[in-house]
Amino acid sequence: MNGKVRIKFGAMEIDFEGSEQFLKDEFIELIKTVHSLAKDSGVNLFQPETFAGEVPKSSSVGLSSELGINTVAQKLDSKSGPDLVLAAAAKLTLIDKKEKFSTKDLLAEMRNATSYFKDTYSKNMTSSMNTLVKGGRLNDVGSGNYSIPAVHQESLISKLK
Numbered sequence: 001m002n003g004k005v006r007i008k009f010g011a012m013e014i015d016f017e018g019s020e021q022f023l024k025d026e027f028i029e030l031i032k033t034v035h036s037l038a039k040d041s042g043v044n045l046f047q048p049e050t051f052a053g054e055v056p057k058s059s060s061v062g063l064s065s066e067l068g069i070n071t072v073a074q075k076l077d078s079k080s081g082p083d084l085v086l087a088a089a090a091k092l093t094l095i096d097k098k099e100k101f102s103t104k105d106l107l108a109e110m111r112n113a114t115s116y117f118k119d120t121y122s123k124n125m126t127s128s129m130n131t132l133v134k135g136g137r138l139n140d141v142g143s144g145n146y147s148i149p150a151v152h153q154e155s156l157i158s159k160l161k
Helices: 020-025 027-040 069-075 081-095 103-112 119-123 125-134 150-160
Strands: 002-009 012-019 139-142 145-147
Touching (some): 012 020, 012 027, 069 103, 081 150, 103 119, 119 125
Antiparallel strands (some): 002 012, 139 145
């Protein structure tokens, strides 16, 4: 019996049609290998610009350019360091229209969230960033810069409207 799978992440899409046994036994390992090889070569599979040459413009239509970080943090229900990092990233990307940002940019934005920021968040910044990158909610685009994957931007926009 044959099986069929289509997986899309970032700008990469994998279509497979073949034996059901291969899908059960080896397909996940194949995906892990592709991810590992891409990571080792510096290619970020979750970053659209890696394949398409440009980052799709976020459809942040309807978001006020006056939306502040405290409001963003509140709308995203920021209760932890990683939550506030993501709120800062959302503000930088969707409100300030930055395609990428540094850890320093994120920390500065987090400090502006006076209703949410705690000193421990800056001390645990590396851990928070690693959590978000490993979870696929932030892309490490190299040279100390990050971005929000396009696939997550739409859900953030809907929460911020």
